[in-house]
Structure formats: C-alpha cells, structure tokens
Amino acid sequence: MAWVCENNILIVGLGLMGGSYARALKRLGYHVSAIDSRESAIEYALEQGIIHQGSTQVDEAMVSAADTVIFALYPGVFREWIETWQHLFKPGAMLTDVTGVKACIVYDIQAMLRSDVEYIAAHPMAGREVCGVENSDDRMFRDANYIVVATEKNTPEAIDWCKSLGQVLGFSRISVLSPEEHDRMIGFVSQLTHCIAIALMTCSDNRHLVDYTGDSFRDLTRIARINDVMWSELFLLNREPLVEEIDVFMGELEEIRELLVRGDREGLQEKMRLSTTRRAYFDKPV
C-alpha cells in the first residue's frame, strides 16, 4: 500500500476534482485511468495528456487492474456504483473518494463493501466556481486542507496511506476526522457560507448595485455561483448539522440587529473586537 510508482490508479468521475487528481498523479509518474460517462471529458483528458487511458463505460479490465480507485462522483451515484461494480475490484485494492459529506455515505459503503478491499474516505477542501475536467487544475491543492475521514472499520495502514495521498497531491495541511466531526465542520465552514452567499444574491434584485460594490461584497458572494445539482444534494445529505448551523448564525445576527436597534455602541464594539481577534487565527501563514 505504499505510494510507489507502480501504482495503477483509476479515477471514477472525471470532473473538476477527478481531473485535478489525474493531473497531479500522472505528472508524478503514476499510471492513471479514468471512467466518466461524458465522452467529451474522456476525449479532452486523453488529448491533453491528463490520463493514460479512459472509458465512458465501466471497463472490467480497467477496474480490476487498479491498485487504487478514487471516486469523484456525486454521493448517490457513488453508492450505486459500489453496489453494482464492487465485484470487479482487485483483491487488496484501496478505495477513496472526494465526497463533500460523509456520515450519510461512509458507513453504508463500508458496510456493503467486500472484506478484501478497504475504503477510506477523504475530503479535499479545494474547489472552483466552475466545473468539468476542462477547468481542472491541481494548483488549487496548494495551501488547501485535506481531511482523511476515518471510521473504526479503517485500519491504521489505510489512514496512513490516505494521508500520504494528500501529501502526494500537494495539500498543505492534512488532518483526520470522524464522519460526524467532518460533517459538523463542513456544515459550518462550507455549507453555511454557501447558504449565506446564495441568500445575499437572492434576497433582493441587486443587479443595479453592480456599479457600487467593493471587494467585500464580491468576496462574500463569489461562491454564490454554484453547481445547483451537486450542492443541493450535499446540503440535503447534511441537512441536520446545516440547519443547526444556520440557526446558530441567525441567532447571532439577530443579536447584532438588537444591538443596532437599541443603539448599543459598546455591545457592537465588543462583537467587532471578538470577531477581529478570532479572525486573526484564520489568516494564512505568509
């Protein structure tokens, strides 16, 4: 299970993230194949030298040759794929993924999976506001976080293997969380922020404001350009933690509103000093 160059890697789902993985891994010398139902994705990736081999169908030889299979699919499709095709995996194969929600999927897949292969979940916290292999770019992994999401079923070896994959891909910070810790965290730092950006764009017809915006509004709403199919699935699969985080956030905004209504200058300043102190922890090291 070491990350040696003989590893034969299969990527299932060649979109923005699958394509970025493929670029990084092929450049490092691994043999990279890909399966994606979109013919144009496979054609593009072959033309650009992003993969060695590709198929728009589940190619039995390709799957059974793979030492590592990386799933970059929507959560529902991922589960179905495993159900249908897991008999093809090479014994001892390592499986991992890039799915943005975990508790709803990881336990199910580990429960149904053959005992001679291991699935260790991961979440590469990188992305773009565009999709498709055509926009893939592994430079997005630099300075980004890679979360290994481990359960009690995972072996220490698989956890180490998955951490190494994060390193090999070029992520700058690698951590290990349980599925529940991951989903809670992602509900706050990613899903809540996307909900806020969406609400800022949809709460009123603000197109006439385009001439007056500063960078802060642009920054806050950058992620309001969103893949509606993928994100609605991710939101619904993580509904409970997300709704809780929305409630906590709305409670706090309501408090700030009350300070304003009461004209409580000192209370407002206290919130601002706290937010300033806390935000300093989030500055990227230069």
Place this chain on the structure above:
Amino acid sequence: MAWVCENNILIVGLGLMGGSYARALKRLGYHVSAIDSRESAIEYALEQGIIHQGSTQVDEAMVSAADTVIFALYPGVFREWIETWQHLFKPGAMLTDVTGVKACIVYDIQAMLRSDVEYIAAHPMAGREVCGVENSDDRMFRDANYIVVATEKNTPEAIDWCKSLGQVLGFSRISVLSPEEHDRMIGFVSQLTHCIAIALMTCSDNRHLVDYTGDSFRDLTRIARINDVMWSELFLLNREPLVEEIDVFMGELEEIRELLVRGDREGLQEKMRLSTTRRAYFDKPV
C-alpha cells in the same frame, strides 16, 4: 475649480484613507498638507514623503491656504471640525470627504456651512483590514468605485469637480447618488456584509476549525477584522437602512432553511440557479 497643479490640498485626518489620497495627489504634483492629531502619523508621512507639510494642530495658515480640503475623519468628529474651524476656509474653497454614511451628515454640514465655500460629499469604496497612514496605499483605488454624493444644494460645477477628483485618484468607476440612495446601497453591499462576517466569527468558538477551512470561509470572513470604533459609528448612523437589509437577508436565509427542512431539492436548486445567474453580473471585467 479645475484640477490644476497649482491646487493646494489639505487633508484633515491622515489615516489609511487620508494617507492614500495624499500619496496619489502628491505624486501627481499637487501641494499636499495634512492635519492629524497623531504625531506619529504626521512624522511618518513627512519622512516617507507622502505629504509636503503637516501639523498635529489646526494650523490657521495651512487651512486658509487650501483650495481643496479633504476630510477623512469619523463622521462625528467631521461635523465638530466644521463647526469649530470653518471660519478659516479660503473663500471659494472646495470641501469633500470620504465618510462611509451620508444622509446623517451631509445635510447638516451643508446647512451650517459658510455660503462662500462648497461641500460636495464623496465615498471612495476602497479599504483595507488594517488602519493608519503606515498602511496607506493608493493602489487600492484601482478597479474600485467612487461615489459622488450630491444634494440639491450642490452646483453642477462641484459635482463635475468631485467626479474629476475620483478620476485623478485613479478610481475606475465613478457614479453620482443622492445621500439616501447611497445609504441604502451601502447598507446592503457593505454594512450587511460586515454584519454577516462578524456574526460568522462570533456565533460560536470556531478557532479549532482553522485547520479545516477552505478559501470560501476565509473570503467570507476577511472583513470580520474590523475597526470597532469606526464601524460601530457607521452602523449606528445608518441604522434604519441596515436593520431593513438585515431583515430582508434573514427572511431569505429562513426560506432556504425551510427548503432544507422540507427536503425541497427543486426549491434549493432554483435558489442556486438564481444566485448563479445574478452573481455573474458582479464579475469584474478582466
């Protein structure tokens, strides 16, 4: 009132914004003086060649020599300054400012002002998360918006003069709004977004999440590092439009929450498609 190099410019308040104005105007060949109560600010600006002359006191000769006076003070201090020192202005002098709220201040100052000088308000929509002349940098004006805020008391000549000042400073987009239009707009694009960023940082102790954040969370909370004295004053001076915008935003977030709770995938996707379409209008021209 033309922007000729003989213009003698006085900047009152030499912080981040006053200092950035000074840099731009001195480089263009204008004579630039500054008044700021902070001795270190004046010393720094003289050492760095940001201004020609400076004083920590209201210097009568400096004020009465100025063809243009630019106020970069907190709103309350600005009003007091005019009350106390307006007798010193040169007849025909042009006054402008950089204040972030307008209706609460512009009418008052225009009502009390001598009739032989004119005050035309402006809002340079640029900034940094740091303060002080030591951090001033007029490159922040590039790609930024400059709003001339005119009332019925302002002459067409003053409006043109103020637009030219925005051009001279290097702003890329210059518009004219009434004080009420300005405050409504700023309540949404700037103040609401700052409230959101603050609430995201203060709603729970999230410091342990620093290892897991992606760029979206960093982008949304960048402006949570905030000058508490200045912004609490700006918020309170624009309380009514700001509270209204908070309510509209919270209503929308509540709607998104309901779609989640009901599991309404199509409703969520519709919101996301709308936010994606709208956000496209806000992309900067490359």
